[in-house]
Amino acid sequence: MPPWLRGWLGRIFLSHALALIGATLAGNAYWNAHRASTESIVSTITRKPLADAANLAFRFGSIDHARVLLEELQRTPSDATLVSQEEMFNALRLAALNGEDQTTVADSPHIRSASLACRRFRTSDCDPARLQALATKFAQERSTSRD
Amino acid sequence: MNGALKIVTLAVSHLLVFAVGATCVAGSRTRAMFEAAGRDPLYRIGAVMTQLTDKNATPSLDADLTSLSGTVRAPATQVIRLAALLEQGRLNDAGVACKALAWPHCDPQTLGQMRKALVP
Numbered sequence: 001m002p003p004w005l006r007g008w009l010g011r012i013f014l015s016h017a018l019a020l021i022g023a024t025l026a027g028n029a030y031w032n033a034h035r036a037s038t039e040s041i042v043s044t045i046t047r048k049p050l051a052d053a054a055n056l057a058f059r060f061g062s063i064d065h066a067r068v069l070l071e072e073l074q075r076t077p078s079d080a081t082l083v084s085q086e087e088m089f090n091a092l093r094l095a096a097l098n099g100e101d102q103t104t105v106a107d108s109p110h111i112r113s114a115s116l117a118c119r120r121f122r123t124s125d126c127d128p129a130r131l132q133a134l135a136t137k138f139a140q141e142r143s144t145s146r147d
Numbered sequence: 148m149n150g151a152l153k154i155v156t157l158a159v160s161h162l163l164v165f166a167v168g169a170t171c172v173a174g175s176r177t178r179a180m181f182e183a184a185g186r187d188p189l190y191r192i193g194a195v196m197t198q199l200t201d202k203n204a205t206p207s208l209d210a211d212l213t214s215l216s217g218t219v220r221a222p223a224t225q226v227i228r229l230a231a232l233l234e235q236g237r238l239n240d241a242g243v244a245c246k247a248l249a250w251p252h253c254d255p256q257t258l259g260q261m262r263k264a265l266v267p
Contacts, residue, residue, distance in 0.1 A: 012157065015157075015161065019161045019164045019165045019168070020165075020168045022165060022168075023164065023165045023168025023169040023172065024168060024172050026165070026169040027168065027170070027171065027172025027173040028172060028173075028176070030169065030173045031172070031173045031177065034173075038180055042181065042184045044193075045193040045199065046184065046187060046189050047193070048192075048193035048196050048197060049192040049193050049230065049231065050189065050219075050223070050227065052196065052230040052234070052265050053226040053229070053230045054226075055265070056226060056229065056233075056261055056264065057222075057226050059261075059264060060250060060251075060257065061226065062248075062249070062250065062251075065226055065248065065250075068222050068223055069226055072219055072220060076189075145260065145264075
């Protein structure tokens with residue numbers, strides 16, 4: 001140990017250095033514990049332009065534009081806790097655009113993927129018939145906005 | 148300085164070093180994450196839309212949309228532009244953007260409904 005560390009001043013310096021190391025560890029631990037919520041905020045902000053544009057295109061725009069926006073939104077990485085619900089709504093909107101709310105569930109890939117997304121955040125109310133009814137509501141919302 | 152005062156002073160100074168150090172580390176990690184996100188034009192547009200950032204503090208909407216065009220398909224950037232203009236209340240510019248998209252209704256009443264759909 002160097003001589004300047006042997007006195008009481010040296011011991012104070014060492015103990016403060018240890019406190020600083022502890023603080024670094026604690027700061028990192030706090031960050032890791034709250035990282036998910038920060039990532040969720042960043043993800044929500046990043047998705048907002050596409051989500052708003054998809055909402056606009058679906059309600060007021062052409063089918064092609066709505067489809068492109070909804071597909072772009074599906075491709076954008078997002079936070080796992082929020083994505084399932086949004087994924088379900090996107091799939092239902094795509095189902096409404098494709099007229100899948102009028103077909104049988106077996107012929108409806110988007111109703112099936114909406115059902116899968118629904119089961120990731122819900123334990124009930126995910127049956128395809130109910131989701132098909134929801135897709136019909138989306139289709140009605142689209143036609144009402146365009147009247 | 149008597150013994151008790153020494154102990155209290157030492158405890159306070161250690162606590163201060165610990166609190167400031169931990170806050171700085173957690174803060175710098177959070178700041179780094181937002182700075183990294185800020186390099187993404189979609190995040191910057193989203194931050195202006197959510198009014199987290201002053202629109203004058205970031206590159207212009209058109210500059211961000213141009214840098215987006217490499218990753219997002221063409222009509223998507225135009226619709227994002229329309230959404231951003233509506234949220235900023237620039238209805239005249241939004242009308243022009245809407246007509247450029249060849250959407251069926253671009254009259255002021257429909258633009259008002261579009262804005263209401265975005266900004267309830």
